[in-house]
Amino acid sequence: MNRPTTAAPWQRRLAIAAGVFAGLCTLGVLGVFLMLTYEWGQPADAEGRACCWEKNATPEWTADALGLRVPETATDRRAGLHSNVQYDAALLTFTVSTEEADRFLQPLLREGAQMARNRHPEKQGYTRSDGFSHLDLPEPETFTEGMRITSVCPREANTPESNALGLCMNIHAHEFQPGTTRIYLWAGSDAPLPKPPT
Structure with missing residues (x-):
């Protein structure tokens, strides 16, 4: 009888960690994008007075x-x-x-x-x-x-x-x-x- 192969515990942990890391990277990139978008929309002080x-x-x-x-x-x-x-x-x-x-x-x-x-x-x-x-x-x-x-x-x-x-x-x-x-x-x-x- 063949037993189904299962991933070793360390492989499962590695897959979960990789998923979490990818999610955090996506959130980080999104956060940087939103921050830059906000900054570009807010003129600097000298520009703000002229805007x-x-x-x-x-x-x-x-x-x-x-x-x-x-x-x-x-x-x-x-x-x-x-x-x-x-x-x-x-x-x-x-x-x-x-x-x-x-x-x-x-x-x-x-x-x-x-x-x-x-x-x-x-x-x-x-x-x-x-x-x-x-x-x-x-x-x-x-x-x-x-x-x-x-x-x-x-x-x-x-x-x-x-x-x-x-x-x-x-x-x-x-x-x-x-x-x-x-x-x-x-x-x-x-x-x-x-x-x-x-």
Whole structure:
């Protein structure tokens, strides 16, 4: 009677070890591939600050996209539109007299609402990929002296200016010297915003 041949115990262990090793190698290669894919999708710091900004987002186009009328007396107007897979962010900033800044802001605020002081500032040098450092300005979150902050959404105030707003926005008003204020407007949207004309 012929007995069926069976693998010796050491051969069985070797086969199991080889299978485990091959599985671990496959997982390792897959892990490296996923890590490289993620790294390639994340720009480096210098590239990250330059990434995803639309080229032709002028202050006039951005103000129109936000539904705002910038005071005619405004100087040093700057704007940007940052687009990524999660959200779009529109930025607009300009400088006016503090009196003009108050006239611009008042119709956007709810009745009786007051802008708050920045009681929890970020450290100097703080930046964000979708922030005002792209416009060669310090981030407004770093200021405390002379800084007032609020957020507004369309139709929160019963005014034509509030009704014309297209997006909710964060507002920083920084009186960086007596009688002169820089307005910072940052509006984010989960839905893609229209792109400026080329």
